[in-house]
Amino acid sequence: MGFGNWHYMREACHSIYGEMIKIDSPNFFLDLVLFLNNQSFEEEIYWIGANDEVTEGVWLWADHSTVQMGTPFWGTIDYYGITQKPNGGEKCDCAAIDKKSFYYFADYDCAAEDFSVICEYGLQGEI
Incomplete structure (x- = not known):
């Protein structure tokens, strides 16, 4: 599907009658990570369908349901102590999700980064 910013890649999913992936179950998350690890994809970072553009700190999926925060979905960083993501603030x-971070969720600048995307179709779990 190529690479692009978050909004461009969301439109790319829509253009093939899909939506950016929603990862709201630990079991589904594990299945996705196992699938990605068993493939030979060149891409390492993939946009997912979560954002907090409307209200800072309130993360929502495309269907407006709330994104579960913390473990097991969001990663941590350890610069000068452990910090739970998301930690990028208003920008x-x-x-x-990033292969180098074991596919844990992380927050990025929607417009500045060019990543690939994972789209889903129909019912949850169909990739």
Whole structure:
């Protein structure tokens, strides 16, 4: 599907009658990580359908349901102590998963980053 910013890639999903992936179950998250690890994809970072563009700190999926915060979905960083993501503040309003971070959710600048995307179709779990 190529690479683009969050909004461009969301439109790319819509253009093929899909939506950016919603990862709201630990079991589904594990299945997705196992699937990605078993593939030979060149891409390492993928946009997912979560953002907090409307209200800072209130993360929502495309269907307006709330994104579960903390473990097991969001990663941590350890610069000068452990910090739970999301931690990018007002500049980082869109979520992605990164192979180098074990596919934990992280927040990025929606417009500045060019990543690939995972789209889903129909019912949850169909990738």
